[in-house]
Amino acid sequence: MxxxxxxxxxxxxxxxxxxxxxxxxxxxxxxxxxxxxxxxxxxxxxxxxxxxxxxxxxxxxxxxxxxxxxxxxxxxxxxxxxxxxxxxxxxxxxxxxxxxxxxxxxxxxxxxxxxxxxxxxxxxxxxxxxxxxxxxxxxxxxxxxxxxxxxxxxxxxxxxxxxxxxxxxxxxGPRSTRTPADTGTLNLLNRLPEGFCELDVDGRLTLISTQASDLLGLPAAEALGERLWEALPWLAGPSYENRCRAAVISGRTTRFTGRSPEGRQLTFALYPGLCGLTVRVTQAEAKPDQAPDQTPDPADGENVPPLMTACTTSCGWPPPSPGR
Missing domain, CATH: 3.30.450.40 (GAF domain)
Known part of the structure; x- marks a missing residue:
């Protein structure tokens, strides 16, 4: 041959x-x-x-x-x-x-x-x-x-x-993290009051909405391709990374809170999909008896909003048809 x-x-x-x-x-x-x-x-x-x-x-x-x-x-x-x-x-x-x-x-x-x-x-x-x-x-x-x-x-x-x-x-996995984000998806997310970003299975940012960029103080152009906890040093503790890994491995929604350097308390909800995580970022009231990295047990993920599913499954490659 x-x-x-x-x-x-x-x-x-x-x-x-x-x-x-x-x-x-x-x-x-x-x-x-x-x-x-x-x-x-x-x-x-x-x-x-x-x-x-x-x-x-x-x-x-x-x-x-x-x-x-x-x-x-x-x-x-x-x-x-x-x-x-x-x-x-x-x-x-x-x-x-x-x-x-x-x-x-x-x-x-x-x-x-x-x-x-x-x-x-x-x-x-x-x-x-x-x-x-x-x-x-x-x-x-x-x-x-x-x-x-x-x-x-x-x-x-x-x-x-x-x-x-x-x-x-x-x-x-999905397309390269350096590829420009899908314009339609980003435009959709930019119309919503919450912030959204997407991570691949290793925690690298692949998309950041305008509201998320504002809430996190994170210019999208500089952060794409970086892991979330590397782009945001105030999320560099192991508990934050573990929450992302827990969502990926378990396939279940997880949540955590974190405090930005400006003192803003933020809630991160992680919705897993085959290609990574969709992260919803919202401003939250801090609880006096709860440290920023403490959260309840992971949610069961049964009622993930359709938008989350759509975002986490937009991988950039259609599954090939398996041939014999």
Missing amino acids: PAEAGDHGAADDSSRLDGLLIGSVTDTGAHIGAVYVLDTSGELLRMVAGIGMPAPIARSFSRVRTTQALPLAVAIRERRLLWIDSREQLARGFPTVALALPYPFALALVPLYAGDTIVGGFLLLWPARHGSELDPHLLGVVNDTCARLGELIGRAAEQGRPITAGHLPRLL
């Missing part, structure tokens, strides 16, 4: 794998997903691609040994779908993982087969409001996706162009 044809085939395989991953996440309502391949030793799983997860989380779980006490490793060893429906179940079975990810979510982990041979692993995360079992529709989508992923990985290996993981996982 000519090298050029091999490179083209490998690129097609990667594109199809990405399409299957994106399609499964959108079709099941999950907010995080990842595909792993098993190396030739059969002992190490490496993440090829992920979606919806912050880069530090992806790096931490980019390599999984099949002998480890980790959920994906157990699914591979036991050759079955492993369903974890709550933070409590995760803590009982995998306490180290629960400590590293102390957020409420449900998790499905599945081996990928090419014929009778395991060639990789697949995972999806949902907000923790699913039942003790996957419902038949979601299970059907997961099983179909895994069959197609396994077939893809196996066929690529047979044709001499095995799908392998890079040094770091390929993280799928």
Whole structure:
């Protein structure tokens, strides 16, 4: 096979794998997903691609040994779908993982087969409001996706162009944070009395409305591409960063308050979506017995306004149609 044809085939395989991953996440309502391949030793799983997860989380779980006490490793060893429906179940079975990810979510982990041979692993995360079992529709989508992923990985290996993981996982996400924001979305947000901004899954600002810029004292042109807590030093405490990460990993609305250098008390509501967070910024009255970084437990996110959903799902790339 000519090298050029091999490179083209490998690129097609990667594109199809990405399409299957994106399609499964959108079709099941999950907010995080990842595909792993098993190396030739059969002992190490490496993440090829992920979606919806912050880069530090992806790096931490980019390599999984099949002998480890980790959920994906157990699914591979036991050759079955492993369903974890709550933070409590995760803590009982995998306490180290629960400590590293102390957020409420449900998790499905599945081996990928090419014929009778395991060639990789697949995972999806949902907000923790699913039942003790996957419902038949979601299970059907997961099983179909895994069959197609396994077939893809196996066929690529047979044709001499095995799908392998890079040094770091390929993280799928929205358009570059340096790309000018969609004019229609920004015009819509600028008409509203509250301030709005968008963050990617790593907390980088991708859009800031005029009202948010005024409330935060943050010129949009200078802040785009920076993480919120870097652009605003008064939000640099770890509790603020953790609130953003909690919203991304749990898929649930979270809130916190902060006081600007001018003494203005602001409330931040974080609405998660597949591509990151929509943040609503409003002025609030400070409570005498509540410090700026203290908030109630995360809201359940059941009644997220349609505007929030529209903003957080405007990723700049339509999901490709997964082909066989």
